[in-house]
Amino acid sequence: MLSFNYRHATLKDVPFLVDTIIEAEKSGTNILTYSTIFGLTEYEARLYITKMFQEEIDGCELSVSSYMIAEYQGQFAASVGAWIEGYDGIPSNIIKGNLLNYILPRKCIEKAALLTSILNETHIECFQNSIQIGVVYVANEYRGMKLAGNLIDRQILRLTEINPKISDIFVQVFGNNTPAIKAYENSQFSVILINEGSNKKVQQYLPSDRKVLMKRNLKT
Amino acid sequence: MNTTEITLKLTEIFRQVFSNHLLELTNELTSNDVNGWDSLSHMLLINEIEKSFSINFKLKDLNKMKNVGALIIIIEEKLNNK
Numbered sequence: 001m002l003s004f005n006y007r008h009a010t011l012k013d014v015p016f017l018v019d020t021i022i023e024a025e026k027s028g029t030n031i032l033t034y035s036t037i038f039g040l041t042e043y044e045a046r047l048y049i050t051k052m053f054q055e056e057i058d059g060c061e062l063s064v065s066s067y068m069i070a071e072y073q074g075q076f077a078a079s080v081g082a083w084i085e086g087y088d089g090i091p092s093n094i095i096k097g098n099l100l101n102y103i104l105p106r107k108c109i110e111k112a113a114l115l116t117s118i119l120n121e122t123h124i125e126c127f128q129n130s131i132q133i134g135v136v137y138v139a140n141e142y143r144g145m146k147l148a149g150n151l152i153d154r155q156i157l158r159l160t161e162i163n164p165k166i167s168d169i170f171v172q173v174f175g176n177n178t179p180a181i182k183a184y185e186n187s188q189f190s191v192i193l194i195n196e197g198s199n200k201k202v203q204q205y206l207p208s209d210r211k212v213l214m215k216r217n218l219k220t
Numbered sequence: 221m222n223t224t225e226i227t228l229k230l231t232e233i234f235r236q237v238f239s240n241h242l243l244e245l246t247n248e249l250t251s252n253d254v255n256g257w258d259s260l261s262h263m264l265l266i267n268e269i270e271k272s273f274s275i276n277f278k279l280k281d282l283n284k285m286k287n288v289g290a291l292i293i294i295i296e297e298k299l300n301n302k
Contacts (some may be wrong), residue, residue, distance in 0.1 A: 024275060037260070055279060057279065057283060061282075089286045090283060090285070090286060091250075091251055091252070093251065093257075093258050093259040094251055094257075094259070094285075095283060096259040096262075097258075097259040097260065097261070097262025097263040097265075097266065098262070098263075098266065098282040098283055099278060099279070100259065100260075100263040101262075101263040101266040101267055101279075101282075102279045102282070104263075107266070109263060109264065109267045112260055112263070112264065113264050113267075114263055115260075116237075116256075116260055116264060117239065120256045120258065120260075120261065123256065123258045125252070128252075161232060196234050
């Protein structure tokens with residue numbers, strides 16, 4: 001059995017965190033939302049995501065402080081990004097929107113403006129003062145070793161130490177990602193909402209036209 | 221530009237970005253109160269505000285804005301310091 005080292009992410013881990021974001025955005029497809037929505041190549045997307053991490057803003061999926069990492073003999077194996085929603089009074093989607101506006105070129109923002117009505121339909125709000133599991137990634141060679149579950153447990157421990165009153169944990173998954181949905185169900189999460197876009201064009205821009213909200217209650 | 225004028229101009233921007241012509245701004249309004257206020261629409265909102273008022277926000281300013289009232293105060297400060 002392999003022995004993994006679990007730790008908090010630092011700025012030095014940003015290249016791996018960028019991989020994490022890219023793979024999570026693709027959700028097992030070839031559709032990279034930074035390309036379809038903002039017109040960026042994957043190379044450009046990596047550069048801008050790196051810059052957003054380097055701003056060191058807390059409270060969203062583009063925050064280094066949100067991540068814990070599993071590594072094996074110095075090699076990155078898995079990472080999970082999680083935070084307390086609205087901990088400083090500002091929702092994670094606002095923090096992310098601020099970063100996107102601040103870092104992305106104007107032409108990218110203007111391209112995205114044409115798509116908001118299509119993309120809005122699958123949006124699911126986050127619940128204030130709950131734990132959000134925002135991003136999960138396990139490198140191919142380390143799959144099936146329960147790394148995601150172990151990292152999620154460590155994130156829950158970390159975040160409930162910050163706020164012991166938290167009882168709910170939420171995760172949003174694209175509807176096409178059946179393995180992830182099953183894995184969360186095995187970790188005591190239940191599906192509580194499915195948002196489906198009525199405009200099928202959304203499939204050109206997102207990995208799926210369905211978003212699934214799953215919840216786990218820590219007190220039950 | 222005074223607070224009322226800023227609020228009027230902001231109202232037009234909000235109504236356009238969120239495609240809601242009945243949207244009324246209050247100082248207490250937050251993203252939780254407006255349908256469709258996600259990361260993408262927030263990015264567009266801030267971009268439109270910067271263009272319309274010919275200002276540029278600093279990231280630390282943006283991350284202090286807990287509601288529309290705070291946004292109006294920061295716009296006022298930016299315009300007064302031009």
